[in-house]
Amino acid sequence: MSTTRTVDPPSEGRAPGRAKPVPVRRTWRQSLRRDWQLYSLAVLPLLFFAVFRYLPMIGNVIAFRRFQPGGSMFGEHWVGLRYVKMFWSDPTFWDVFTNTLVMGLLTLVFCFPMPIVLALLLNELRSRSLKRFVQSVSYLPHFLSTVIVAGVVMQFLAADGPVNQALHHFGHSPILFIQQPGWFRSIYVSSEMWQTTGWGTILYLAALTSIDENLYEAARIDGANRWKQTWHVTLPGIRPTMVTLLILNIGTFMAVGFEKILLLYNPLTYPTADVVSTYLYRMGVLSNNFSYAAAIGLFESVIGLVLIVSANRISRRTVGTSLW
Amino acid sequence: MIPDRTRAVRRSARTSVRTPTRGYRVFQAVNALVLTGVVVVTLYPIVNILARSFSSEGYIRAGRVNLVPRGFNVTTYKAVLTNPMFWTDYRNTVVYTVVATVVSMVLTTCYAYVLSKKDLRGRNFLVGIAVFTMFFTGGLIPNYILVTTLGLKNSVWAIALPNAISVFNLLVMKAFFEGLPVELEEAAAIDGLNTYRILLRVVLPLSKAVVATMVLFYAVSFWNSWFAAFLYMDRSDLFPVTVYLRNLIAGATSSTSVGFTGTDAVAAAANIQSVTIVLTTLPILAVYPFVQRYFVSGVTLGAVKG
Numbered sequence: 001m002s003t004t005r006t007v008d009p010p011s012e013g014r015a016p017g018r019a020k021p022v023p024v025r026r027t028w029r030q031s032l033r034r035d036w037q038l039y040s041l042a043v044l045p046l047l048f049f050a051v052f053r054y055l056p057m058i059g060n061v062i063a064f065r066r067f068q069p070g071g072s073m074f075g076e077h078w079v080g081l082r083y084v085k086m087f088w089s090d091p092t093f094w095d096v097f098t099n100t101l102v103m104g105l106l107t108l109v110f111c112f113p114m115p116i117v118l119a120l121l122l123n124e125l126r127s128r129s130l131k132r133f134v135q136s137v138s139y140l141p142h143f144l145s146t147v148i149v150a151g152v153v154m155q156f157l158a159a160d161g162p163v164n165q166a167l168h169h170f171g172h173s174p175i176l177f178i179q180q181p182g183w184f185r186s187i188y189v190s191s192e193m194w195q196t197t198g199w200g201t202i203l204y205l206a207a208l209t210s211i212d213e214n215l216y217e218a219a220r221i222d223g224a225n226r227w228k229q230t231w232h233v234t235l236p237g238i239r240p241t242m243v244t245l246l247i248l249n250i251g252t253f254m255a256v257g258f259e260k261i262l263l264l265y266n267p268l269t270y271p272t273a274d275v276v277s278t279y280l281y282r283m284g285v286l287s288n289n290f291s292y293a294a295a296i297g298l299f300e301s302v303i304g305l306v307l308i309v310s311a312n313r314i315s316r317r318t319v320g321t322s323l324w
Numbered sequence: 325m326i327p328d329r330t331r332a333v334r335r336s337a338r339t340s341v342r343t344p345t346r347g348y349r350v351f352q353a354v355n356a357l358v359l360t361g362v363v364v365v366t367l368y369p370i371v372n373i374l375a376r377s378f379s380s381e382g383y384i385r386a387g388r389v390n391l392v393p394r395g396f397n398v399t400t401y402k403a404v405l406t407n408p409m410f411w412t413d414y415r416n417t418v419v420y421t422v423v424a425t426v427v428s429m430v431l432t433t434c435y436a437y438v439l440s441k442k443d444l445r446g447r448n449f450l451v452g453i454a455v456f457t458m459f460f461t462g463g464l465i466p467n468y469i470l471v472t473t474l475g476l477k478n479s480v481w482a483i484a485l486p487n488a489i490s491v492f493n494l495l496v497m498k499a500f501f502e503g504l505p506v507e508l509e510e511a512a513a514i515d516g517l518n519t520y521r522i523l524l525r526v527v528l529p530l531s532k533a534v535v536a537t538m539v540l541f542y543a544v545s546f547w548n549s550w551f552a553a554f555l556y557m558d559r560s561d562l563f564p565v566t567v568y569l570r571n572l573i574a575g576a577t578s579s580t581s582v583g584f585t586g587t588d589a590v591a592a593a594a595n596i597q598s599v600t601i602v603l604t605t606l607p608i609l610a611v612y613p614f615v616q617r618y619f620v621s622g623v624t625l626g627a628v629k630g
Contacts, residue, residue, distance in 0.1 A: 028445065031444075031445035035441075035445070035519075037520060038437075038438055038444060038519050041437060041523070042434065042438045042450060044430075044434065045431045045432075045435035046435075046453070048488050048489055049457065049489070051470075052467075052470070052485060052486045052488070053461070055466075056461070056462020056466035056467045058462075058466075059465075059467075059469060060462060062469070067469070073466070073473045121355055122359065125352075125355060125356065125359065127356070134360075134362060134363055135620075136616055137362075137366050137367060138362060138363070139620075140366065140612065141366060143544055143548070144548065144605060144608070145547070145566050146548070147550045148604060148605055151569060151601045152370070152373055153369075154573060154597075155376065155594065155597060156369050158594065160389075161372075165390065174387075194366065194369070226348055251459055259551050263573070277464070280464060281464060285555065290469060297463035301463050304459070304460070305459055
């Protein structure tokens with residue numbers, strides 16, 4: 001295979017490397033001999049990827065095989081598309097699928113733009129110390145455990161919590177937010193905003209500092225006011241960052257805050273709160289329908305992959321920025 | 325909100341370019357106000373929990389605790405802190421965090437170092453293997469079956485191994501290593517150091533900033549994690565404190581186990597939650613102000629270089 005690729009004769013190895021030659025094309029054997037110590041460092045990490053990342057991907061074949069607890073992790077015998085057909089005709093699956101789409105869309109619409117807005121506002125701030133203070137505080141929720149956040153949310157919205165206190169002031173009777181399906185999405189999305197907005201600004205602020213000052217000056221000489229400078233210089237300057245993060249967000253669209261929903265929801269709020277991942281958790285881990293749950297999970301992962309690949313392609317065609 | 329003029333002028337060309345017009349000054353004031361609002365909104369729930377944890381149950385149930393404790397007392401703290409199960413789980417959290425962070429750091433550093441060698445044959449393939457897992461994963465069920473099959477249940481390895489490498493952290497570290505001057509390593513190689521020693525003696529001492537950032541990221545994520553333990557730990561004496569707290573919130577651990585009885589128990593439930601939340605978050609809040617600037621530079625660095 002190397003004969004077809006190498007145009008010039010392989011000159012490596014012969015020159016004893018005193019005068020260091022410009023990158024030479026080595027054969028695998030030569031590379032291994034030269035860099036075996038380096039490769040050896042990669043062995044354990046590769047083992048990690050093989051066992052804990054790629055083996056589970058292959059393990060998804062149990063979606064097409066019957067799995068029996070205690071048996072092989074790849075299942076006992078083929079059942080074809082049985083489990084796929086099963087969730088396809090499962091009305092609960094379509095309910096949770098709709099919930100996932102709604103929740104994913106809401107998260108994207110509300111949580112994606114917030115860091116951009118906050119970063120732009122922070123960037124305009126004159127006082128350095130206030131800027132640093134706001135940043136420090138807004139990063140904080142990112143470092144709290146999902147369990148803590150769920151606990152805070154529940155205490156905050158409890159019958160005796162601050163929100164109901166405020167309602168009481170306006171003469172409203174207490175609302176049991178956590179138990180009402182109608183409130184779940186708002187609660188989830190706002191807690192998500194609370195937790196992620198500040199941390200999300202980091203990358204945008206980094207991008208903002210790398211915008212060329214001369215562009216602002218040029219814009220100003222052309223008579224652009226501050227608003228126009230923001231529109232024509234700042235926003236295009238952070239566009240690559242925006243697009244990259246948007247693609248990544250779209251890729252995780254299906255996996256909406258599984259852990260947080262699991263902590264916040266309860267059977268009363270299932271109608272709006274139950275998403276694909278929580279449903280498959282209950283089906284698989286709690287009810288031991290592993291093959292069925294794996295089929296749902298595989299469907300979820302494939303949609304995620306398709307979304308991110310197409311988002312990447314579209315953005316490469318239209319804005320010229322892409323992840324790969 | 326009148327800025328120190330002389331400083332503002334000296335500070336940068338940018339400030340002088342943006343000569344404040346009247347409208348801009350109004351905007352500045354409004355902006356400062358909005359951002360102060362952001363601070364208030366962010367801190368409010370946290371301060372509220374803190375106030376609740378020090379308040380007496382009567383005031384909490386009457387919904388009268390807001391930003392300052394009412395009926396100040398530390399009874400609940402005493403009750404939680406004298407509960408042996410809380411301490412067992414707290415200790416578990418510390419152990420899991422330390423073990424998992426060490427494993428993660430070793431694996432991530434090794435792989436990141438390998439990936440940072442631009443002339444290494446097969447480098448793109450090695451990068452690809454890692455990056456692909458960001459976009460496609462096996463999913464919950466195969467992972468669950470794998471960990472169970474490997475017999476990792478009820479051991480720290482169920483927490484440490486499946487999440488040993490975060491690809492994001494890996495890429496940040498790789499970017500940092502790529503930025504180091506190659507000459508130093510070449511000089512060390514001429515001096516007869518092998519690859520392992522170069523990594524330990526030359527590269528790592530130069531990478532304190534990124535190492536500190538990564539240790540912090542991993543430690544925080546393992547400290548905060550709950551789901552792996554929730555899935556793979558069957559006995560309550562193996563739970564990390566996050567699972568203890570989760571069960572408290574879900575009502576699976578009743579407040580009677582913390583030393584309250586009868587009606588007191590019901591009244592104390594909310595209070596115990598607040599106290600446990602505070603105690604679980606405390607270590608993070610304690611180190612946060614000191615380490616905050618490191619991780620900002622760490623992330624920024626990785627981001628700019630991609």
